[in-house]
Amino acid sequence: MAELLSDDQINDALGALPEWRCVDAALVRSAELASFPDAIRVVNRVAEIAENDNHHPDIDIRWRTLVFRCSTHSIGGVTASDVSLAEEIDGVLDALS
Numbered sequence: 001m002a003e004l005l006s007d008d009q010i011n012d013a014l015g016a017l018p019e020w021r022c023v024d025a026a027l028v029r030s031a032e033l034a035s036f037p038d039a040i041r042v043v044n045r046v047a048e049i050a051e052n053d054n055h056h057p058d059i060d061i062r063w064r065t066l067v068f069r070c071s072t073h074s075i076g077g078v079t080a081s082d083v084s085l086a087e088e089i090d091g092v093l094d095a096l097s
């Protein structure tokens with residue numbers, strides 16, 4: 001059973017995730033892509049990763065801007081799975097730059 005991370009553990013994790021913030025018990029970051037098709041390509045790649053991990057982000061898509069929100073729905077807060085997913089999302093975005 002996943003365990004909620006403490007505030008200190010979240011802050012430690014965010015030290016390695018400079019694009020992310022903890023907002024309302026979730027890890028959140030935005031990303032602006034070069035085009036809408038590029039944004040959808042990122043979403044599709046993240047979807048593959050999330051399916052593989054069986055851990056899914058909330059994704060807000062507005063033209064070229066994506067907002068990712070990672071929390072563990074089953075226990076209502078941030079767990080290690082969310083930190084791992086955030087790292088993988090950064091990997092997808094970093095691969096574009």
Ligand SMILES: C[C@H](O)[C@H](O)[C@H]1CNC2=NC(N)=NC(=O)C2=N1
Pocket residue numbers: 054055056057070071072073074075
């Ligand atoms: C049965 C349950 O839906 C699955 O174990 C997964 C699916 N993806 C998930 N994703 C997230 N973010 N939180 C979950 O609790 C979760 N549960």
